[in-house]
Amino acid sequence: MGDPTAPLEAPPPVARRRRWWPAVALAAVLAAALLFSPLVGNVTIPPEIVLRILLQHLSGGALFASPCAGYSVSPTLCTAYNEIVWEARLPEVLLALGAGAALGASGASLQGVFRNPLADPFLLGISSGGTVGAAFVFVFQVDVPQQDLVLPLFAFLGSLATGAVILLAARSRFGSVETLLLTGVALSSFLSSVLSLLLLLNPTGSLQVDFWLLGNIGSGTWPVDGIVLGTVLITGTLLALQGRELNLLQLGNDVAQSLGVDARRVRMRLILLTSLTTAVAVAFTGVIGFVGLVSPHIVRRLFGTDYRLVVPGSAIIGGAFLLGARDLSLWVFPSSVLPIGIFTAFAGAPFFAYLLYRRRAGAPMGGG
Amino acid sequence: MSGTPTVRCRRLTVAYGPRTALADVDVEARPGEFLALAGPNGSGKTTLLRALLGFVPVASGSAEVLGSPVASLSVRERARRIAWVPQEEIPRDDVPLLEYVLYGRYAHLRPLERESEADRRAARAAADEVGLGDRLADGVLSLSGGEKQRAVLARALVQEAPILLLDEPTAHLDIGHQLDLFERVRRLARRQSVTVVAAVHDLNLAARFADRIVVLARGRKVADGPPTDVLSPELLERVWGVVAVLRREPRSGVPYLVPFRPGPAPPPVGTLGPGPIHVVGGGGAASPVLRALVDAGYRVTAGVLNLLDTDQETARELGVPTVVEAPFAPISEEARAANREFLGRARAIVVAPFPTGHSNVGNLEAILPYVGPVPVWLLARGPAEGWDFTGGAGARALEALRRAGATEVGTVPDLLRECAARLASPPVAPA
Numbered sequence: 119m120g121d122p123t124a125p126l127e128a129p130p131p132v133a134r135r136r137r138w139w140p141a142v143a144l145a146a147v148l149a150a151a152l153l154f155s156p157l158v159g160n161v162t163i164p165p166e167i168v169l170r171i172l173l174q175h176l177s178g179g180a181l182f183a184s185p186c187a188g189y190s191v192s193p194t195l196c197t198a199y200n201e202i203v204w205e206a207r208l209p210e211v212l213l214a215l216g217a218g219a220a221l222g223a224s225g226a227s228l229q230g231v232f233r234n235p236l237a238d239p240f241l242l243g244i245s246s247g248g249t250v251g252a253a254f255v256f257v258f259q260v261d262v263p264q265q266d267l268v269l270p271l272f273a274f275l276g277s278l279a280t281g282a283v284i285l286l287a288a289r290s291r292f293g294s295v296e297t298l299l300l301t302g303v304a305l306s307s308f309l310s311s312v313l314s315l316l317l318l319l320n321p322t323g324s325l326q327v328d329f330w331l332l333g334n335i336g337s338g339t340w341p342v343d344g345i346v347l348g349t350v351l352i353t354g355t356l357l358a359l360q361g362r363e364l365n366l367l368q369l370g371n372d373v374a375q376s377l378g379v380d381a382r383r384v385r386m387r388l389i390l391l392t393s394l395t396t397a398v399a400v401a402f403t404g405v406i407g408f409v410g411l412v413s414p415h416i417v418r419r420l421f422g423t424d425y426r427l428v429v430p431g432s433a434i435i436g437g438a439f440l441l442g443a444r445d446l447s448l449w450v451f452p453s454s455v456l457p458i459g460i461f462t463a464f465a466g467a468p469f470f471a472y473l474l475y476r477r478r479a480g481a482p483m484g485g486g
Numbered sequence: 487m488s489g490t491p492t493v494r495c496r497r498l499t500v501a502y503g504p505r506t507a508l509a510d511v512d513v514e515a516r517p518g519e520f521l522a523l524a525g526p527n528g529s530g531k532t533t534l535l536r537a538l539l540g541f542v543p544v545a546s547g548s549a550e551v552l553g554s555p556v557a558s559l560s561v562r563e564r565a566r567r568i569a570w571v572p573q574e575e576i577p578r579d580d581v582p583l584l585e586y587v588l589y590g591r592y593a594h595l596r597p598l599e600r601e602s603e604a605d606r607r608a609a610r611a612a613a614d615e616v617g618l619g620d621r622l623a624d625g626v627l628s629l630s631g632g633e634k635q636r637a638v639l640a641r642a643l644v645q646e647a648p649i650l651l652l653d654e655p656t657a658h659l660d661i662g663h664q665l666d667l668f669e670r671v672r673r674l675a676r677r678q679s680v681t682v683v684a685a686v687h688d689l690n691l692a693a694r695f696a697d698r699i700v701v702l703a704r705g706r707k708v709a710d711g712p713p714t715d716v717l718s719p720e721l722l723e724r725v726w727g728v729v730a731v732l733r734r735e736p737r738s739g740v741p742y743l744v745p746f747r748p749g750p751a752p753p754p755v756g757t758l759g760p761g762p763i764h765v766v767g768g769g770g771a772a773s774p775v776l777r778a779l780v781d782a783g784y785r786v787t788a789g790v791l792n793l794l795d796t797d798q799e800t801a802r803e804l805g806v807p808t809v810v811e812a813p814f815a816p817i818s819e820e821a822r823a824a825n826r827e828f829l830g831r832a833r834a835i836v837v838a839p840f841p842t843g844h845s846n847v848g849n850l851e852a853i854l855p856y857v858g859p860v861p862v863w864l865l866a867r868g869p870a871e872g873w874d875f876t877g878g879a880g881a882r883a884l885e886a887l888r889r890a891g892a893t894e895v896g897t898v899p900d901l902l903r904e905c906a907a908r909l910a911s912p913p914v915a916p917a
Contacts, residue, residue, distance in 0.1 A: 233578070359598060366589055368578050376539060378565030378593030423579035
């Protein structure tokens with residue numbers, strides 16, 4: 119091998135990845151999902167007309183007198199198309215986007231906080247709390263005029279109460295992340311037993327609870343979208359701004375602390391924000407599994423482990439993932455309202471298994 | 487190395503539940519000083535560092551950095567005053583080295599502030615300082631163990647903290663990297679007047695690099711001073727339970743200890759009974775003898791052997807108590823004395839056919855007074871040209887032993903038969 123006294127040569131430096139391409143790729147995924155999803159539905163509407171309807175509303179009616187002008191579509195049908203696209207499909211699409219983004223951003227943050235690739239918004243029992251809240255409404259047949267509001271409110275309060283318990287545990291000075299994670303698992307089991315007890319008291323709510331547990335984005339209306347997207351925009355931004363702290367936390371609590379990160383405070387802040395974000399999503403959609411778990415893994419695979427990118431990236435991938443699941447369910451079963459959670463799990467579970475086995479066989483899966 | 491102390495612990499006591507890990511410890515360190523914390527495992531070295539970092543609560547007494555109690559400082563303020571190099575950090579993510587080093591700037595950045603060009607320059611300079619300037623684009627997972635520790639050191643450097651704490655930073659490194667890391671840290675302490683406090687379990691390493699050594703044992707301070715004052719065989723025996731010989735490096739005068747652990751205490755000199763068989767050897771000649779005797783169940787001692795010698799390594803593997811001398815060094819008076827003690831306790835002495843040079847001919851000469859009181863067996867050697875490299879002294883010493891009554895045996899099995907026949911008591915324990 120040549121002269122043994124020669125200095126050993128280091129391999130040539132790896133070219134640095136360009137920084138802009140993840141942002142461009144994510145924006146493209148988001149745009150594609152948003153443009154494609156309104157085209158999918160029970161009624162077949164020509165894509166150009168869907169597009170024109172969207173543009174007409176977005177431009178405040180300035181662009182076209184009628185979106186169907188120039189097409190052989192009767193005015194009655196055109197009005198119906200308009201109703202379908204703007205009042206039914208788009209709110210549903212935006213709810214899917216908001217809920218997916220909420221779950222994705224929460225999942226990424228929690229995987230970072232717990233340094234555990236299996237953490238997701240539901241592991242801490244937040245969804246179980248929401249389910250118990252919802253079950254109250256179903257089981258006791260809470261009957262008030264604003265039924266549409268009561269269910270989300272109860273689910274939200276149930277989720278938030280659970281988040282508060284976790285937060286109290288996180289305040290403890292000596293609780294490790296492992297302890298906290300186990301607390302969440304215990305809480306989850308406890309809430310499941312409360313749910314079973316409730317259903318035992320009044321089995322008539324059982325079917326509704328089952329349906330709720332599978333998730334549903336049919337409740338999307340413009341006001342709901344406003345609440346969900348507004349919340350996600352605020353909490354998601356706040357979560358994404360903790361990216362640097364999450365990066366440092368990956369080195370372990372002690373090291374992060376020695377570098378100036380108040381690990382306990384950051385952990386509490388992130389648990390508070392993810393609880394809130396998840397609670398809002400769960401309140402309107404029920405339990406949608408796997409989005410929060412899988413989205414961060416996809417982002418890490420594609421763009422690396424920097425949490426400053428993983429958190430916002432997971433929000434976008436989560437939104438796109440849920441939209442994809444919606445489109446898939448409508449394409450496979452065009453005429454029935456199918457709980458979307460079935461499709462996220464259907465696509466998500468095999469993918470997750472694939473990730474797990476790939477990890478075991480090859481390089482470490484970073485970040486989680 | 488002057489000025490007010492930057493690190494000051496007064497009657498510091500730390501408890502983990504009912505167990506007191508640190509009791510009434512007073513420690514001070516000043517700018518530019520390299521203070522080594524030494525002591526056996528569980529003596530409280532790490533606990534002292536963790537108390538200074540604010541990781542463990544102070545039960546009583548105080549732990550102060552730059553004049554303020556650690557507990558009164560915010561996490562961020564602590565990070566600006568103290569940098570920490572843990573024993574081993576295992577990064578999870580393959581972060582580029584530059585980013586990894588930049589993590590050290592966190593405490594200096596306002597929330598959401600991006601690292602400036604000055605921060606990047608500092609990171610590059612720190613990477614240069616630890617010899618990783620050409621690896622900035624590489625992921626940290628691609629670094630070797632020694633490089634990883636240097637990367638952590640670089641990250642600690644960009645913290646620009648006046649105090650640097652190291653927790654056995656070289657525990658997982660080989661000897662070359664240990665020396666390299668400590669050398670860099672010492673230079674840093676001198677040049678930038680950084681206060682360095684390092685937990686070091688290797689006393690010799692501590693003596694070589696530290697200005698001062700604080701020795702902890704069972705949570706208490708048992709010694710505090712410059713290496714020349716602190717290092718002594720007595721200390722090593724008292725604190726670590728290890729018998730050692732103290733030597734001085736010829737050029738620098740830095741003291742170092744050559745340890746050897748005695749086996750189960752042999753009976754006092756002069757009493758009859760089943761004492762051990764002492765084997766004299768070197769260069770691998772004694773290894774078969776040592777194995778055969780240990781296998782047969784005899785208690786065996788050996789000496790004087792040089793550290794790293796084949797026979798010394800065999801003796802260590804077999805758990806044979808051995809008088810050890812520094813590598814390639816002539817036998818010192820301390821080692822001679824220790825060897826005489828072993829010879830005096832032996833119930834028989836075996837001389838392996840070891841090559842004899844000026845450095846170890848004393849091993850042969852030392853046996854003479856014991857021929858007679860105990861049996862001495864000489865394993866057969868060829869003509870003197872083959873083993874005597876002293877110009878005759880070796881052959882003369884061997885001849886003197888023969889004349890005094892030492893018996894020659896042909897092979898190792900012959901030796902075992904002699905032992906069985908001549909030594910009254912059977913082997914102490916079956917192998």
